[in-house]
Amino acid sequence: MLFVLSSPSGAGKSTIARKLLASEPELSLSVSATTRAIREGEEDGRDYHFVTLDKFREMVEAREFLEWAHVFDQRYGTPRAPVEAMLAAGKDVLFDIDWQGAQQLHQIAGGDVVRVFILPPSMEELRRRLEGRATDAQEIIDRRMSRADAEISHWDGYDYVLVNDDVDSCYAKVKTILAAERLKRSRQTGLIGFIRKLRTREA
């Protein structure tokens, strides 16, 4: 399963993704590549693969991305090889990507993709959270707010939509969605064998 979490920056997606990865051993994170500068507290290879524009272009040409997009003059992409390796190892893969990434992934992988969108409880609260970070200039915050609105406008491209008015409750809902999706007939790889055995045991 390709499990996509999207939200405007500041809506709490990263916290939820971190909690999810810590509690779900069968879920691995796809780390995106980006040309944007590394920020304080971030780690190369954990938060993003930070690459130069030249390197990013090389990767695009070599078809090394599952999906990629322009955001704010920067580029973001999902390296293909790690995702394929995780799926081959029987893991579900978590994607912390925006609506463009979610859309492209769905075009490639269809029903294997589960798309969850996390909304802030209000735009005022979103602005408070972005200002609380204090890492960004006002101009950047304004740009993020306008970007948030654009991101929210794509809410109807998602399978599930959650409002993050309480991070624990929102996290519990994401866990519920993941658990239910794993119970889908189409995702239970052992089921055909089980049913064959069930039906031949006592005819």
Add this chain to the structure above:
Amino acid sequence: MLFVLSSPSGAGKSTIARKLLASEPELSLSVSATTRAIREGEEDGRDYHFVTLDKFREMVEAREFLEWAHVFDQRYGTPRAPVEAMLAAGKDVLFDIDWQGAQQLHQIAGGDVVRVFILPPSMEELRRRLEGRATDAQEIIDRRMSRADAEISHWDGYDYVLVNDDVDSCYAKVKTILAAERLKRSRQTGLIGFIRKLRTREA
């Protein structure tokens, strides 16, 4: 949402349906009509609406069923009016019906239907459970076992498939599915209004 629980007789569906209805105030049961005789412990109007063959035929002609089918020379059907009333009252509706009913309901209501199939852990266990009931003659039990196999052969017409090797764990899974399905974008009726308000509050 039309929430269908199907399983071979004896796989634990009725226990799970009862627990679900007791714990979910927003879920109401669709009580089927049947021409079969009432059994000990059953109550008319609670377990089934027990009707004569003539009455059943009248209801079919009057298009009073959402779906109906022949099973073992008996007829079973879902009366339309109560379901429409429950949906109009904003309830989700639980259906305890077989694969034929699930299929017909899906043809009528498409994506509004969530179909869950409950499998027994083994056919030996299923036979034990049917014999444990002690209400039925051996011939009836044999017929139920063969019917169970036929029912299981339609497992691939369901959205979710569960194995009931432990009733509490199986019940928890059904609850998880119901909770996740309620988080689907397409089922959240208040969402469009919420997002409109969100986006106009601070442009």
